[in-house]
Structure formats: C-alpha cells, structure tokens
Amino acid sequence: MFNKIIRPRRLRISENMRALVRETNLSVKDLVYPIFVVPGKNVREEISSMPNCYHLSVDNAVELAKKISALGIPAVEIFGLPEYKDEIGSGAWDMNSPVQCAISAIKKAVPELLIVGDVCLCQYTSHGHCGKLCGNYVDNDETLKLLQNVAVSQAQAGADIIAPSDMMDGRVAAIRAALDENNFSNVVIMSYAVKYASGFYGPFRDAADSAPQFGDRKQYQMDYANSREALKEVFLDISEGADIIMVKPALAYLDIVSKVRAEINNPVAVYNVSGEYAMVKAAAQNGWIDEKRIVLESLTSMKRAGADIIITYHALDAANWL
Ligand code: PBG
Secondary structure, three states, X not given: OHHHOOOHHHHHOOHHHHHHHOXXXXXXXXXXXXXXXXXXXXXXXXXXXXXXXXXXXXXXXXXXXXXXXXXXXXXXXXXXXXXXXXXXXXHHHOOOOHHHHHHHHHHHHOOOOEEEEEEOOOOOEOOOOOOOEEOOEEOHHHHHHHHHHHHHHHHHHOOOEEEEOOOOOOHHHHHHHHHHHOOOOOOEEEEEXXXXXXXXXXXXXXXXXXXXXXXXXXXXXXXXXXXXXXXXXXXXXXXXXXXXXXXXXXXXXXXHHHHHHHHOOOOEEEEEOHHHHHHHHHHHHOOOOOHHHHHHHHHHHHHHHOOOEEEEOOHHHHHHHO
C-alpha cells in the first residue's frame, strides 16, 4: 500500500530541482522604482517614515537614475514636491517644477531608462485634493482639463509613460486625446485603474505633503470592500485607451490582481505602496523579520497573482539581491 503514495516532495529535493519546476520567477526587469524630487540643489534627505527613501533635488535624482539603470531596473516613476501650491494645482504642469525638470534631466543623462510620470494634483493643490474643488466636491470634468495639462507637460519633458492616479471619471480618454493632439501618440498610458481609498498611503502623504486638508478621498478612490467594481473600472479604462492597467495597493489586494489578470490581455501593474514598505522596514529594523526573505517572497507573490510590473520602493534592494 505504501508504493501508492504520490510524492510531490520529489520535485522539492534540491535547489536545482526546485528551480527547474518553479512556476514564477521574479526579475529585475519587472520593477519600477519611485523617486521623490524636491526644489533646490544637492538635497538628499531621508524620508522619516520610509527608511532609505530620499527627497532628492534634480541633480541627485539624476545620479540615482544612473545607478537604477546600471542595476538593470527598466523604469523609474517620478513624484515631486512643488515650489508653490494653489487652488488648482498649477505647479503640476509648470515646466520649471521639479518633476518636469527631473524628467528632462534624467532623459538626457540616461535615455534608455523609462520614465513614468505620476499625473495627479494632490501634491500641488493648497487643499490636498486630487482635483479642482467646487465647494467641498472635486469637480470631475473641470479637473480633466487640468490633468490634460499635466500629462502633456510631462510628455513634453520626456516621459515615456503617463500614469494618472487621480481617479476622476473619463481621465484616460481625456489624457489620450490631449497626448495625441500634441503629437505624443507613442506615449503610453498606465492607468491607476483600480485605486482604493487606502490607509496604506500614509507614509507617502507625509513624503509628498499631499494629505487632504479636509475630508478624505472616498468620493473618488474606491471602497476597499468592492471587487466587482474593480473590473468595471478596468474595462472602462481599457475602452478609453489605457495600455497598462494598475491595481493599488498590492498586498491586501492580490485577489483583485488575480481577478483582473484573468479578465484582460493588457499588462497588469501593481503598486506596492508606502505603508506596505514602511511596515516591512520597521519590522526589519527591529530584527523581527528577515527583510530579504520577506521582500522577495512578497514581490514574488505579486507576480504569482498575475502582475507583470511591480512598482516598489524595494526595487533597489531587490535588484541587488536578484
Ligand atoms: C497621488 C498618489 C498617491 C500615491 C501615489 N500617487 C497618494 C494618494 O492617493 O493619496 C500613493 C503611493 C504610496 O503610498 O506609495 N494621488
């Protein structure tokens, strides 16, 4: 009767055997590294809630971009803190803002490195919401016009990929039209199609000084209790012209990643966000977990769920480990 035992352990017998049958392989080519640019020169200040992530002036961002590219990471995503904020976030499309300057300087220094521009207004508005206000409500259609300005200005600076993260309705179509009209028909749109109103963005809002000054983002970002609605958002964005679909955050939403993967043929990206990063860093600093193991296991789980692209603050470490 014992010779009837089926033995899955045979295929786990050695590292080479496991490698031979491994279903998912994490590669440095899957990763996108987010960077935060600030005004000034020679600035390099650690972000307190995101250990080993820095506020960088454009000159230092360029130096980091060279290192990122040398490690084989194919893309960076640029976030910025502006010199000024106003009611409509006009710093977001100012060609002299840190983001636009960083995009063009990095493109010049490391032309092969892909640059993703995050298109949103919350870092640039005095009230911290992701669009133009009408009373306490973010006016959807008025905001679309502003987002078009941001997308075109980033493409002008040299962005290869435009990533709208504002969650206004119709923004992908509006941005696609504006890019095409301005001769940027080859600029890719990676839509934050499924972006939940999440507590995991906390450290980023400190880093980007983008917390809403009143209320929250629940009137535009998604309710984390919903998953059918995720597919609705995905299909809308694809029909409006999105090339790549993103789910955000990552770890608490791998069921969503897997559902989206099963339904579409576009590449799927996940954003392993600031709160997810901060939790790993804090536990690692306390010696409670083995950081390398946890990071590689988590990133692999995102791929296993169906992601092709992982935007992560762990990208530099992961690239060194892989
Ligand atoms: C801008 C934006 C946010 C993040 C990316 N783009 C914050 C937010 O929506 O409040 C979060 C990224 C992270 O937490 O790492 N809207």
